[in-house]
Amino acid sequence: MDRQLIKHVFGRTDFGSAVTVAGWVRTRRDSKGGFSFIDLNDGSSFSSIQVIAPGELANYQSDVLRLTIGSSIAVTGELVESPGEGQAVEIRAAEITVYGFADPETYPLQKKRTSLERLREIAHLRPRTNTIGAVARVRNALAFATHRFYQERDFLYLHTPMITTSDAEGSGEMFQVTTLDPASPPRDLDGNVDYTQDFFGRQAFLTVSGQLEAEAYALALDRVYTFGPTFRAENSNTRRHLAEFWMIEPEAAFFDLDDNARLAEDYLKYMVRYLLETCEEDIAFFDKWIDDSVLATLTAVVDRPFERITYGEAIDILGKADAGFEFPTTWGSDLQSEHEVYLAEQAFDRPVIVTDYPSDIKAFYMRRNDDGTVAAMDVLVPRVGELIGGSQREERLDVLAASIDRHGLDADLYWWYLDLRRFGTAPHSGFGLGFARMVAFATGMQNVRDVVPFPRTPRNAEF
RNA sequence: UCCGGGGUAGCUCAAUUGGCAGAGCAGCGGGCUGUUAACCCGUGUGUCGUGGGUUCGAGUCCCACCCCCGGAGCCA
Structure with a gap:
């Protein structure tokens, strides 16, 4: 079939020419003049195209008058300039x-x-x-912009494993991967499950992050990024959490925290700029029907520099705020959701990069500063809160080993990670961006369950 | 997991102090119209989340459980 996607038909002005499209009926309106209007959509654009179905069609009575929303059809006809209002062309x-x-x-x-x-x-x-069609197009645009951004900057796309045997990659519950029979697993002499007989010869899980592996490649290929699924078995029931979600994790050698923050800002600006250029109609829809601040927020992301403050400065600002916080804003306590929202919305009304957190509330691999803080950074955005979390990594072997010890982790499990510091270590940095949260931020959609095609959450994996 | 709000027709919701379970939309039939979420007339629809209990009588009151939504925590 010599068929065109509907979005390409809209751009045509060669009225009188032949055209063929196919898609799903949105609405049918019958005219007493003995013909029907059919709004047809194939997902290639937000707008549907109007098809005029004359009563002379051989199957007008038998088929056309039975078309209702959701029916799938192909239409061949003539491209005409529309005499009606609301559309320039029709078929x-x-x-x-x-x-x-x-x-x-x-x-x-x-x-x-x-x-x-x-x-x-x-x-x-x-x-x-x-709505969901528009979300899918925006999601696609952001994914494409992601690859383009990193490829243009000589970052190498890296596929890190989804299965891990480390049960201490980070915080959070992990999904176990096993081929053992859950009804009667093999037992050792103590009665515990004998994982030496499991598929990998030891306990295995779905990954919660590709970062540690990405670091290995960054310390060989200079700049890499991952873009793939990660899994959390947390019983989180919020509009910001999923059990399965995609994350983008750039990791770059010889990048300090400042380079890292600049990369994050450039990346977000790049994505949003690309989105505004390519998904104008979809964004206009979100701005009109979903959240009337979306367009202004996105425009501000592109036009204005991000705010950059330290954790200490954030604590000062929050302490002076008269916002009736539920949680304390004293030095050493982690920033709560209410604090993040206050900073990004009330205090600055734009993305805020918060750096240099107390080491106690951050992960073991973050580089230790002289004052006891670590070179961490979170990017907070209006409405979504934490969109990016990252850091400069601890590249000093002895400091890293001490940190692993202080966090109560087993250094033996990190032998290869420590090797990276043992042999040719180098300063390096990276961050992780939750893709669903980015799509939510870009569309104004409130719930990440509506920006992922088939979301997985506790008690929900139907499709 | 904790706190709060919900679950009634295909969808969105209503139902007073416990007293015959309703409306809009969609669908269907008809009318009207180069229409734009069309409009007008007519028309049908029930495991009241599940299981117990109280009562002459329960959508409504009590108990337990399931599920959904929002907030919190965990985090991206």
Whole structure:
């Protein structure tokens, strides 16, 4: 079939020429003049194209008048300038082929607005809605911009493993990976499960981060980034958490914290700029129907420099704020959600990079500063809170070993990680960006469950 | 996991002190119209989340559980 995507038809002005499109019916409106209007969408653009189905079509009575929302058809006809308002072009059909009807009695989507909660229950059909379709296009644009950004800066795309045998990669519960029979696993003499008989000869899990492996490659290939799934078995029931989510983790040799922060800012600006250039119609939709501050927020990301403060300065600001915080804002306590939101929305109203946290509240691998803080950085954005977490890594063998010890971790498990400092160590930095949170930030969608095609959360893995 | 709010027609919701379970939308039938989430008339729809209990009588009151949503924590 010599078919065109609908988004390409919109750009045509060669009225009178032949055109073929295919997609799913959004609405059908019948005219007493003996013809019908069909709004057809194939997901290639936010807008549907209007098809005029003349009553003279051979299957007008038998097929066209039975078309309802969700039906799939192909249309061949003539491109015409639309005499009606609301669209510049339309298609006067000469032939309409029906691939599948969608029984309106049972098809869950109707012309009326459906709640996002309801759409989660029909995740296989929700990409046919305006909102979720737009989310999918934005998500795609952000993913593409991510690769383009890092490739342009000579970062090498690295595939880190999804299965790990380290049960101490970071905080958080991990999903176990096993081929043992859960009903009757082999036991050792003490009665414990004998994982030496498991597939990997030891206990294995789904990864919570590709960072440690990325560091190994950064200390050989200079600049790398990962872009893949990670898993957390936490029983988190919030609009910001998923059990399975994609993360982008750049890692760069000879980058200090300042280089790292600059990379993060450049990356976010690059993504947003690309989005505004390529998804104008989708963003306009989000701004109108989902969150009327989205466009202004995104524009500000591109136009204004990010605020950069230290943890100590953040504590000062929060301490002076008259915001009735529930949690204390004393030095040494971690920033709570309410604090992050205050900083990004009230205090600065733009992305804020907070650096140099107390070592006690941060991960073992972060580089220790002389004053007892670590070279960590979090990027906080309005509405979403923490979007990026990163640090300069501890490259000094003795300091790292001491940190592992102080965090109560088993140094033997990190033998290869320590090797990276034992042989040709170098300063390096990196960060992780939660992709779902980025999509939520970019669209104004409140819940990450609505920006991931088939979200996995506690008790939910239907599709 | 903790706190709070919910679960009633396909969808979104209502139902007074416990007293015949309703409306809008969608669907279907008809009318009207180069229409734009079209409009007008007519029309059907129930495991009231599940299981117990109180009562002459429970959507409504009590107990337990399940699920969903929001907030918190954990974090990206």
